[in-house]
Amino acid sequence: MTLLTFRFAPSPNGELHLGHAYSALLNQKLAMHTGGRLLLRVEDIDTTRCTPEFEAGMFADLKWLGLGWEEPVRRQSEHFADYEAVLERLIREELVYPAFMSRGEIRAFIADSERRGRDWPRDPDGVPFYPSADKALPVKERKRRIAENAPFAWRLDIGAAMARAGKDLTWAEFTDETLSATRPVEARPQDWGDVIVARRDIPTSYHLAVVIDDALQRVSHVVRGQDLFSATGVQRLLQEILGLPRPVYFHHRLILGPDGRKLSKSLRDTGLAALREAGASPDDVRKLVGL
Structure with missing residues (x-):
């Protein structure tokens, strides 16, 4: 029996926020519920904006949340x-x-x-x-x-x-x-x-990169934000012309800021590191994102 495979694939070009927490925790929840695998992929092809400092912070945030994943972690910059x-x-x-x-x-x-x-x-x-x-x-x-x-x-x-x-x-x-x-x-x-x-x-x-990685890592379920819904059309075309397997998708709701806009790394919206430093717990984060 083939295990279902989920993945969380952030870019280390800023600090993770509540929106990332929701996506990561939802992938973990679904992997556990189905008895599947959870992979972590570092999408760092932008070698200018992605830094080791942001990556270290990302790992610290995810471990604090209680996220677990299979090793080794795939870094796009190495492939x-x-x-x-x-x-x-x-x-x-x-x-x-x-x-x-x-x-x-x-x-x-x-x-x-x-x-x-x-x-x-x-x-x-x-x-x-x-x-x-x-x-x-x-x-x-x-x-x-x-x-x-x-x-x-x-x-x-x-x-x-x-x-x-x-x-x-x-x-x-x-x-x-x-x-x-x-x-x-x-x-x-x-x-x-x-x-x-x-x-x-x-x-x-x-x-x-994303369609190649999903194929090489045998990702069966792509669970990511609604903001990428339309972009999936381009990726389906690439999968088709390259003869790659196609995962099934779920584009989940976005976590919005108090003003109703999408959270942003560049604006440091509800950053996980800041929440942790303010005394929030992983359970507090789960409640904030509706999990």
Whole structure:
């Protein structure tokens, strides 16, 4: 019998807050309830913002909460070779292309288009789609720019990738925290345009790394925040074109601040370290997040 596998996968780019506590504790609760496994993954591909100090604080917070996980912990920064191998495959299969436009050039291109009366499409986060001009560059020109160390990112050709997938994409989404029933959800990766899958200096992005890691770690259940619901469509597309297994998903409620907004690491909202220093107990945290 195959054990169900859950994972909690934070990024050490700030202090953990109540929202992280809820996600971590919910994953632990579900793993224990089903007799499954709980993995901890450190998503630290952003080598600029992720620091050893934040990682140490993260481990301290999780241990204080009483979270237990299987060893060894997978750190994404130690597995760039895994991601690079998959990126090379996407390049060979012409499913990605190098995108050279700077943020200023993108803004100018879009502004010019909007002046001409065209409404520019935006993704679910409100970010404008990347212009399609670079997809038309000849291979010789692409190679010349790369050889001259022009800044670029690898973007997924969403049209080519969806044509390769060749069918309607869905995923199975649990309807509540009991994981007793699922419903099919239509994946709409086209709502994101040509997303970044890797950068020149880092051979991956969140989307690419997460689907590779989930497959390598045999994650069966992805339990994470509602803020990532729409992004699952991109990840389902990557799973399909790469022939990776697809987990089932549950996008749980978000823990909101007193003003009703999503908690943020950058604003140090309800940080676990601060709560601990103020005398809160792990049980207090469980009550605060409704567990």
